[in-house]
Amino acid sequence: MMHSVNPATGETFASHEPLDEQGIESALALAEEQATKWRLTSMDERTQLLSAIADRFDAHRDGLAEMATKEMGKHIREARAEVEKCGTALRYFAEHGPAMLEPEKIPGGKGELRWLPIGPVLAVMPWNFPYWQVIRFLTPTVLAGNVGLLKHASNVQGVGKLIADMVIEAGGPEGLFQNLAIPSGPVAGIIKDDRIRAATLTGSEPAGRAVAEVAGGALKKVVLELGGSDPFIVMPSADMDDAVETAVKARLQNSGQSCICGKRMIAHADIYDEFAERFTEALCSKRAGDPFDEESDIGPLSSEEQRQTVLDQLDKAKKAGGQLTGAEKPDGEGAYLHPGLLTGLDPAGEMRDEEVFGPVAMLFEAKDVDDAIRIANITPYGLGSAVFTSDADEQEAFITGLDAGMTAINQMTASTPEAPFGGVKNSGHGRELARFGLHEFMNLKSVFRAD
Template identity: 60%
Template sequence: MFTSVNPATGKPAASYPKLTDAEVGQCVARASATYADWRLSPHTERSDLLRRIADRFEAETDRLAALATAEMGKTLKSARAEVAKCVAGFRYYAQAGPGMLAPVRLKAAGGVAEARWHPIGPVLAVMPWNFPYWQVVRFLAPTIMAGNVGLLKHASLTQGCALAIEEMVREAGAPEGVFQNLAIRAGGVAALIADDRVAAVTLTGSEEAGATVAEQAGRALKKVVLELGGSDPFIVMPSADLDAAAKAAVTARIQNAGQSCICGKRMIVHGQVYDAFAERFVAGMRAVKVGDPVDEANDMGPLSSVEQRDAVLEQLERFKAAGATLVGGERLPGEGAYMTAGVLTDVPIESEVAKEELFGPVAMLFRAADADEAIHIANDVPFGLGSSVWTNDEAERERFARDIEAGMVAVNQVLASTPEAPFGGVKRSGHGRELGAQGLHEFMNLKTVMLPGASGEVGD
C-alpha cells in the first residue's frame, strides 16, 4: 500500500493499493496491444483526444488542485496554476502537434527523400512529486500526439494525483491502454526498462535516480531522456532594475517551497549593487508568510514531507560548518513540514556544499567583481539546467546567453517552463529535451524514405 501524508498536518490522508507483478505485466501487455492500433490513428484523432483531456482537467481544476495541495503541500493558488498549465500543454500539442509531424522533403541523388516521423512504442515515465501533474503532462501530451502510449511510475507521495490523471484520460475517451498509472515502488522500474515491449524511458528526478535509469536503459539499448537536479544561477548586474530583480528572486526561491529544479538557487550579484540588492532580497525573504497552503494569504506552505524538511535543515548545518552565515531557514514549531525562507551569505565558493543543490526555500548569495567572475561562479557547479540574468545591457545579455553552461537562460524574468519551448539541461542536469517540437520528436523514429523521381525536384 501507498499512504498519502498531508505535509501541512503530518497526518495520513489516504491509502492506495500497490500493483502486483502480475497486474504490472497485464498493464504492459495492454499498452503493447493498444500501441499496435494507436500508432495508426490519424493526427486529428490524437488532437481531438488531447483537447478532451484538457477539457477534463479544466473542469476538475478545483478538485485536482486540492488533491495536489493535500499530497505534497504546495499552495492551493500554485496548484491551480499548475493545473492551468497542464490544460495549456494539452491544447498546445493538440493544435501544433500535427504540423510538427509533417514530413520534410529533401533533394536526393536520383530523386527525392522524405524525412518522416513515426512513433516507437510504449514510453515509461518515472516522475517526481514536486509538480505532480505538470511533470506528467510534459511527457504525456507529446506521447499521445506522437502515436505512442504511456506508462507512468509516479512518486510514492503523489499516488492520488497519479490516479486522478489516469481518470482524466479515461473520462476523455482515450482507448484503453493509451495511458496507465503503475502503482509500484522504484524497485520495479528496472524490470520495465528491460521489457522488450517498453520502447523508451523518461525520468525527472535526482542525479542518483538518473544515473541508475540511464545505466539500465543503456544495457537495454533504449532511448532515455533525463531531467535531473539544478542549482540555477540568478545573476544581477548594475544596469538591472534592483527592485524588480529582488522581488523576482524571492518569488523564484520560494515557489513550490523551493522544491523546483529550475528556481533560482544561487544569487550572484555584481559588487557595485551587491549591498543594495542584498538588503532588498533579505528583507523580502524575511517577509515571506509561511502557513496553511489552503489559506491564500500565505506565500508558502510546508515542504513535501517532514523528512524532506529535516534533510534541508541538516544540509544548512553543513553550510554553517563550512563558514556560511544563515539568516532565517529555521524549523517552525508544531505539526507539519514547515520552515521559514532563508538566505546564506559568505558561502566559501570552493567548498563542497557550494556545489550542491539546495531543494528548499533557502538561497545562496554570492558577490561577483564583474561579468567574468559571475559567469565563473555560475558555471562552477556540476549542474547546468536553467539560469536567470538581470541586466539592461544588450552586450551583457548576449554574453551570458552564450557563456552560461545551461540548457535555458531567462533574461530579466524568472525562468519557467512553457509548452512551446524546449526544456532540459546539460552536465549533470541530464540530457534530452521535453516540450516544444523537440520534446515531441525525442521518442519518435525519424525515418528516411527515398522516393524515385526523374527531376529530383523538391515539392512544397
C-alpha cells in the same frame, strides 16, 4: 503499501496497494496491444483527445488542485495555476503539434523524412509538480502515436490515478496511458522489458544515473531532467526593484522545491550590498503557513523527510562557514520551514554540489561579468539560469557563457510548451516540450523514392 500523507498535518489520508508482478505484466501486455492500434490513429483523433483531456483539467481545476495540496503541500494558489497550465499545454499541442510532424522533403526530391511512433514509453515522474510533469510526458506521447506508462512518486499516487482516469473519461482507449502504482524497485525490470522502447525520468541525479545505466545496458533511449542549482545574476544596470521581487518569487516558487528555482543569487560587487539588504529583507519577510490559506506566502515542504534533508544541508553549510539568516523551523505539526538566506560561502566549496530543495537561497558576490559566469558555472549542474542586466553586450556574454540549457534575461526561468526544456552536465540530457520534446521518442525515418 504506498501512503498519501498531508505534509501540513502529518495525517495519512489514503493508502494505495502497489501492483504485484502479475499486475505489472498485465499492464505491459495491455500497453503493447494498444501500441499497435494507437499508432494507426489519425492526427485528428489524437488532437481531439488532447483537447478533451484539457477540458477535464479545466472542469475539475479546484478538485485536482486540492489533491496536489493535500498530497505534497503545494500552496493552493500554485496548485490551481499548475492545473490551468496543463490545460494550456494540451491545447497548444492539439493546435500546433500536427505541423511539427509534417513530412519533410529530402533535398534533391529523392524522398521525405517521416516522424513515426516507437511504441510504449515509461515515465518516472516526481512529486514537486505532480500534474505538470506528467502532462509534459503524456501530451507528446499521445500526439506521437505512442503509449505511456507512468511510475509516479509514491506520495502522489492520488494525483496519478486522477490523471489516468481523466484520459479514460476523455475517450482515451484502455492502455493508452496507465498509472503504475509501484515503488521504485520494479522500475529496472520494466525498462529492460522488450515491450518498453524508451524511458524518461525527472528526479534526482542518483535516480537518473540508475535509470540511465539500466537503459544503456538494454539499448533504450532516455531523456533525463535531473534538477539543478540555478544561478540568478544581478548586474549594476538591472532594475533593482524588479530584480529583488523576481529573485524572491523565483526562490520561493513551490516552497523552493522546483528544479528551475533561482537557488544561487550572484550580485555584482557594485550593487552587492544594496541587493543583499533588500533581498534578505524581502525573502525573510515571507512566512510558511497553511497551504489552503490564501493569505499565507508558501506552504510546507513535501514531507517531514524533505524538511530534515534541507535542515541537514543548512547545518553542513554553516559548518563550512556560511551565515544563515532566517530559515526558522516553526513549532507545531507540519513540515513547515520559513524562508532563509545563506551568505559567506565559498562558491567553489562543498555546497556547489548541493541542490537545496527548500525555501533557502545562497548569495555570492562577483567582481565582473567573467567572475559571475565563473561562479555560475562552477556547479556540476546546468539546467536554467537567469540574468538581470540592461546592457546588450552583457546579455550576449551571459547567453554564450553560461553552461545551462536555458537562460532567462530580466525574468525568471520558467517552462512553457512553446520552448524546449532541459539541461546539460549533471542536469541530464534530452529535451521536453516544443517540437524537440515531441521528437525525442519518435522514429525519424528516411523514405527514398525512385524517380
